[in-house]
Every structure is written in structure tokens, then in C-alpha cells.
Amino acid sequence: MDADGHLDLIRDPKRNGSSHVVFQRGSDRTTVNPGAARGFWQKLRGATKEDMVTKGTFGDFDGDGYLDLALFYSQAHQGDDPVHNMVVNEVHYGPLDRDLRSERTGTVDVTSTTVVYGLRATDQDRDGRSELHLFQSEGDGVVGHATGQRGENDRITMREDRDDWSDKAGWPRFKPGWRDFGVC
Numbered sequence: 001m002d003a004d005g006h007l008d009l010i011r012d013p014k015r016n017g018s019s020h021v022v023f024q025r026g027s028d029r030t031t032v033n034p035g036a037a038r039g040f041w042q043k044l045r046g047a048t049k050e051d052m053v054t055k056g057t058f059g060d061f062d063g064d065g066y067l068d069l070a071l072f073y074s075q076a077h078q079g080d081d082p083v084h085n086m087v088v089n090e091v092h093y094g095p096l097d098r099d100l101r102s103e104r105t106g107t108v109d110v111t112s113t114t115v116v117y118g119l120r121a122t123d124q125d126r127d128g129r130s131e132l133h134l135f136q137s138e139g140d141g142v143v144g145h146a147t148g149q150r151g152e153n154d155r156i157t158m159r160e161d162r163d164d165w166s167d168k169a170g171w172p173r174f175k176p177g178w179r180d181f182g183v184c
Contacts, residue, residue: 001058001067003095010058010067023098030098034071051076052087056100059121059130061150066094070108070132070156072116082137086113091156106154111146112136132156142166 001008001021009022023030034056056071073088089110092102114137121130131149138144143166148158 001096002098003066032098032100034069034100053115055116055119057119057121061091061130061156062093063129068093069096069100070119074115076115080140082114082139084113093154104154109155109157111158111160117143134158
């Protein structure tokens with residue numbers, strides 16, 4: 001993660017983008033979650049809402065051999081109508097600092113600004129760059145799926161997959177093992 005030559009550990013037991021990272025060098029051990037990567041001003045922008053959700057996933061989105069962090073901070077909702085309040089939608093390109101920030105960041109161009117339920121990074125086309133999979137609320141209990149790849153100017157552009165929707169009750173089938181993506 002931080003290119004110091006020591007092995008780092010990423011844990012995401014729920015398999016939904018609620019991961020945390022453990023950096024270890026000798027007996028020095030630091031645990032960080034993706035929310036730490038949001039800048040101070042970004043934290044202040046979302047501070048007035050209690051129901052904000054941070055999701056992040058790691059993948060090599062630019063193909064340089066370092067893990068990158070796709071980071072989202074959006075407002076959850078109750079009921080049928082989704083709230084369109086996504087304060088953060090960005091990618092931090094590695095190597096990453098121990099607070100998961102980086103010198104180079106880019107924007108994730110999303111198709112919707114609703115709450116992010118889950119994230120995944122895969123390299124299904126085996127080109128050495130990860131594709132970002134974003135699962136988020138479409139309202140009325142529907143979970144939509146968008147896929148994106150890095151393009152120009154360090155941006156990841158998402159495209160919605162209109163044929164790949166599920167209901168909120170069926171959403172848990174994606175969590176254990178993500179069988180639909182195969183082995184990462």
C-alpha cells in the first residue's frame with residue numbers, strides 16, 4: 001500500500017467496501033479505515049448529516065502496480081425516494097500514505113449521487129487495470145450496478161448497467177464471496 005517494502009493487510013469481512021487497512025512495520029502497527037482518506041474540508045461538508053456512509057475499495061485502477069483507493073461518502077436514506085447527496089467520489093492513486101491519502105487524486109464520474117451500498121474492484125478483462133463496480137440505491141428498494149475504468153486526467157468514468165439491477169432484499173447474495181465476479 002505505502003511502497004515501504006513491508007506487507008500490508010486489507011480486511012473487508014463484509015465484502016461491501018467497509019474495509020480497513022493494517023500497516024505493520026516490526027511492532028509498529030497502524031489500522032486505518034477508508035474514511036480517514038477524506039480531507040478535512042470534506043469531513044466538514046458532511047458533518048451536519050448523521051446518516052453519511054463511507055465506502056472504499058482498493059484496486060490498481062491505473063495499472064502502475066500500486067493499489068489505489070476508490071472512495072465514496074454518501075447519505076443513506078429511509079423509505080422509497082433516494083437522497084442525492086454524495087459529498088466524496090474520488091480515487092486516491094498509490095502508493096498511499098498511512099492515512100490512505102495520496103499525492104495524486106482523481107474524480108469518479110458517477111451516474112447517480114445516491115448512497116453507495118457496496119464497491120468492488122476486479123480485472124475481468126485482464127488488462128492489468130482494475131474495473132470499479134459500484135452498487136447504489138436507485139430508490140424503491142432497487143440496487144443499481146455501474147462499472148467504470150480509468151480514462152484521461154486520472155478520472156474513472158462509470159457507466160450504468162441497466163440489465164444488472166437487484167432488489168434490496170436480494171442484495172446480500174453479492175456479499176459472501178462475490179461469486180458473480182469470480183476469484184480476485
